[in-house]
Amino acid sequence: MPELNGALLLPARMPPAFGVATDRAFCQWVARLAVRSLYAELALYPKPGLVSLVDNGSHEDMTAATFVRSLFALRRYFLRIAEAGIADAPFHELKRLGIEAEARMLRATGGINTHRGAIFCLGLLCAAIGRCRASGNALAPAAIQGALLRHWGPALGAHSADLATPSHGTAALLRYAASGAREEGARGFPSVFAVGLPALRRTLAAGRGTRCARVDALFALMAHVSDTNVYHRGGPDGALAVRRQARAFVARGGTAAPDWEARALACHRSFVASRLSPGGAADLLGAVCFVHEACMTQAARGGYD
Numbered sequence: 663m664p665e666l667n668g669a670l671l672l673p674a675r676m677p678p679a680f681g682v683a684t685d686r687a688f689c690q691w692v693a694r695l696a697v698r699s700l701y702a703e704l705a706l707y708p709k710p711g712l713v714s715l716v717d718n719g720s721h722e723d724m725t726a727a728t729f730v731r732s733l734f735a736l737r738r739y740f741l742r743i744a745e746a747g748i749a750d751a752p753f754h755e756l757k758r759l760g761i762e763a764e765a766r767m768l769r770a771t772g773g774i775n776t777h778r779g780a781i782f783c784l785g786l787l788c789a790a791i792g793r794c795r796a797s798g799n800a801l802a803p804a805a806i807q808g809a810l811l812r813h814w815g816p817a818l819g820a821h822s823a824d825l826a827t828p829s830h831g832t833a834a835l836l837r838y839a840a841s842g843a844r845e846e847g848a849r850g851f852p853s854v855f856a857v858g859l860p861a862l863r864r865t866l867a868a869g870r871g872t873r874c875a876r877v878d879a880l881f882a883l884m885a886h887v888s889d890t891n892v893y894h895r896g897g898p899d900g901a902l903a904v905r906r907q908a909r910a911f912v913a914r915g916g917t918a919a920p921d922w923e924a925r926a927l928a929c930h931r932s933f934v935a936s937r938l939s940p941g942g943a944a945d946l947l948g949a950v951c952f953v954h955e956a957c958m959t960q961a962a963r964g965g966y967d
């Protein structure tokens with residue numbers, strides 16, 4: 663897969679100095695980091711039911727190459743929505759950028775939904791990071807979440823499902839009262855900040871490295887999130903199965919357990935057998951990696967100044 667050796671694998675350069683660099687250079691850094699984080703999610707293995715560089719999980723219609731095409735199509739979107747954040751654009755402007763990005767994604771993938779959740783979640787986080795820069799706040803999880811809720815929280819709360827254009831998410835809401843991406847957004851992505859990110863950081867602090875940290879964050883998210891993709895494919899029984907298996911993995915210590923990899927692979931095989939795919943949790947893992955890398959890169963150089 664030649665694309666994988668291209669720009670996506672280049673390290674995101676350090677953020678430019680706060681007082682010196684242009685807003686554009688800052689937003690380019692944010693966009694590279696967003697794409698890199700989504701690539702990190704794609705590359706992670708094992709990942710129950712999900713597409714990776716190793717296999718297609720529970721999916722017949724998409725491969726890693728489909729995701730890479732989608733990522734290339736989204737680079738400009740993340741840049742533009744970070745710029746919109748700096749400019750304190752109203753929510754309807756962010757929404758317009760999001761809808762355009764969805765259309766670009768679908769063109770790039772031949773109509774397959776690879777990253778709708780990520781366009782929503784990482785897009786809003788890019789805008790919030792732009793707000794942090796505009797107001798001179800250092801990048802920290804609480805600052806990013808606070809900026810998101812302060813500037814777009816009320817509009818996100820009112821961003822209710824359009825029942826005239828049904829989606830798998832609205833179907834899950836109507837049939838099972840399952841919350842999904844919209845509710846996550848309206849509450850400032852608590853699954854990212856209060857579930858996935860702490861799990862990632864605990865594993866890193868324990869010295870088990872990035873791969874284990876991402877696996878632990880994914881299982882923590884699967885154990886917690888109301889994932890409309892899981893409801894769409896497996897109904898409430900499927901959602902219960904995902905939560906139970908993820909909770910069992912976490913309860914055994916996650917990647918601290920010596921046999922964690924065999925257990926994660928068993929979970930992967932079980933999800934594939936039932937056609938389950940926690941796509942919402944996968945998008946949220948991309949967001950966790952994004953917030954972590956943005957805050958760490960900035961901290962590593964002692965702030966922007």
Ligand SMILES: CC(C)(COP(=O)(O)OP(=O)(O)OC[C@H]1O[C@@H](n2cnc3c(N)ncnc32)[C@H](O[C@H]2O[C@H](COP(=O)(O)OP(=O)(O)OP(=O)(O)O)[C@@H](O)[C@H]2O)[C@@H]1O)[C@@H](O)C(=O)NCCC(=O)NCCS
Pocket residue numbers: 756757758760761775776777778779780781782783785786823829830831832841842843844846887888889890891894895939941942943945946
């Ligand atoms: C707000 C929207 C994103 C609306 O979403 P809605 O709730 O109407 O549902 P969907 O159109 O179904 O998309 C939601 C996607 O969000 C992901 N997701 C699910 N649960 C959660 C959750 N709890 N938290 C966060 N994110 C969540 C999920 O994305 C992943 O699943 C994809 C595959 O999904 P799907 O196509 O349904 O299923 P397949 O298995 O492929 O189906 P088959 O055909 O094979 O059967 C996967 O790729 C991930 O991306 C959901 O897909 C929104 O659409 C919206 O308002 N858009 C406008 C843009 C906007 O307003 N932006 C605001 C500023 S950025």
Ligand SMILES: Nc1ncnc2[nH]cnc12
Pocket residue numbers: 703704711712713714719721776777939940941942944945
């Ligand atoms: N790796 C992945 N596999 C399937 N669906 C996804 N949605 C986001 N990332 C995904």
